[in-house]
Amino acid sequence: MRSVIADSYGGPEKLRVVDAEPPLPAGGQVLVRVAASSVNPLDTHELTGRPYLVRIVRGLPRPKPANRALGSDLAGVVEAIGPGVTRLRVGDRVPGFGRAAWSDRVVVREEGLVLVPDGLPLLDAGGVGVAAITALQGLRRGGLTGPATWGPGEVEPMRPRVLIVGASGGVGTFAVQLAKLLGAHVTAVTSTHNVELVARLGADDVIDYTTTEVTEGIARFELVLELAGSRRRRDLARILTPTGTLIACGAPRGQWLGPVVGPAWLALVSRFSRRTYASFLAKRDTADLQRLADWLGEGALRVVIDEVYPLARIAEAVAHQLTDHARGKVLVSLL
Structure with a gap:
């Protein structure tokens, strides 16, 4: 073979x-x-x-x-x-x-x-496999577990606002779709070439990073999922809500100490803030994989x-x- x-x-x-x-x-x-x-x-x-x-x-x-x-x-x-x-x-x-x-x-x-x-x-x-599991578990780590529910006479709750940086890659294309399935209002960051693709995947708003710097805007997000490793974490922290969460799934900066210093810095900052900052590595989980396969079979998710x-x-x-x-x-x- x-x-x-x-x-x-x-x-x-x-x-x-x-x-x-x-x-x-x-x-x-x-x-x-x-x-x-x-x-x-x-x-x-x-x-x-x-x-x-x-x-x-x-x-x-x-x-x-x-x-x-x-x-x-x-x-x-x-x-x-x-x-x-x-x-x-x-x-x-x-x-x-x-x-x-x-x-x-x-x-x-x-x-x-x-x-x-x-x-x-x-x-x-x-x-x-790896890409979809990373997207699903990253969103869950950020507190996005499913669409909100409400009863008769109750006001529909606001959808959590999620920002996905690196939305057109392998993990990002799954993250956009999954965040929508889980009930979020999704803002996706990508390049000019990929704006239409990400919009077709269901993003509510798409930011072209070649013309707009997302960290300088007025929008605030309950969850920022950073997949590209292209933004400084302190800049992304500025666009979180007061109790928001930053989950970094992208490749760590640096070839020597980056994989250690980056997660350690996020953990340290979280100890002194109402916000949550975390680095994230996916785990191979059969139940999550089956859930993803079922969504694919139903047509709710696509590769x-x-x-x-x-x-x-x-x-x-x-x-x-x-x-x-x-x-x-x-x-x-x-x-």
């Missing part, structure tokens, strides 16, 4: 498509024939080894052998199940999270997979696809993601 590996840290030129032995599922594991995957910032961090703290986990001075195969999102068909698997069956269509997902076949723990709703293409399902690359062109797919100008998801087809 084909598998994408990188023997050392670096750019897309380090990637190789090699022949590998198909894995066998152990207890509690499922063997999936992968149909589609995607490229996430998580994958590019693991490839480049930056921020450098990544290398402490993946191996020094080069990735450990077990960490050389890359890819995190996957969607495909169950080919075999190991002992103790009770929820999934051979032939089930599944999206999920796995290691070495840029491979024709991967083994995944059963709890890392959910069922694909009928009618949802596996290609679309391969673009959900915005920038481009689809065959596995043989994985280096081009990663280079595209590294430009930071992808509109939605960069997908990888293994069919």
Whole structure:
């Protein structure tokens, strides 16, 4: 079978498509024939080894052998199940999270997979994983858990105002749609090229950052979701309501201390403020993934696809993601 590996840290030129032995599922594991995957910032961090703290986990001075195969999102068909698997069956269509997902076949723990709703293409399902989970959990961390309810004779409550910075990327396109599903008034920040795209996703207001500086406006937001890493946190704090929340999901600044100093600064500031400031890393959660898959199946949520690359062109797919100008998801087809 084909598998994408990188023997050392670096750019897309380090990637190789090699022949590998198909894995066998152990207890509690499922063997999936992968149909589609995607490229996430998580994958590019693991490839480049930056921020450098990544290398402490993946191996020094080069990735450990077990960490050389890359890819995190996957969607495909169950080919075999190991002992103790009770929820999934051979032939089930599944999206999920796995290691070495840029491979024709991967083994995944059963709890890392959910069922694909009928009618949802596996290609679309391969673009959900990390990006959609990050958007959903980031909004929840900011206090957005669902539409408000009110009874007969009660006044409809005001919708929380949410600002999404970096609204046209993989996480951002999901965040705009999910914030609307969860009952927010959404203001999206993006470039001129992506204004129409973000508006079609449901944003109530769209700010073109090439002509307007959002932090200098008079609008105030209950939640600011910062996905681009392009704004100073102190500037974004100015446009929060007195009890608002800033959630930073973007790549940390700096290759050495940024991943430590940034979250520490946000936590420290929160201790002395009525506002909440937090850095955020998503967790792989099966219930959240199933909820997202259901929304996709219902048509309430969609995957915005920038481009689809065959596995043989994985280096081009990663280079595209590294430009930071992808509109939605960069997908990888293994069919």
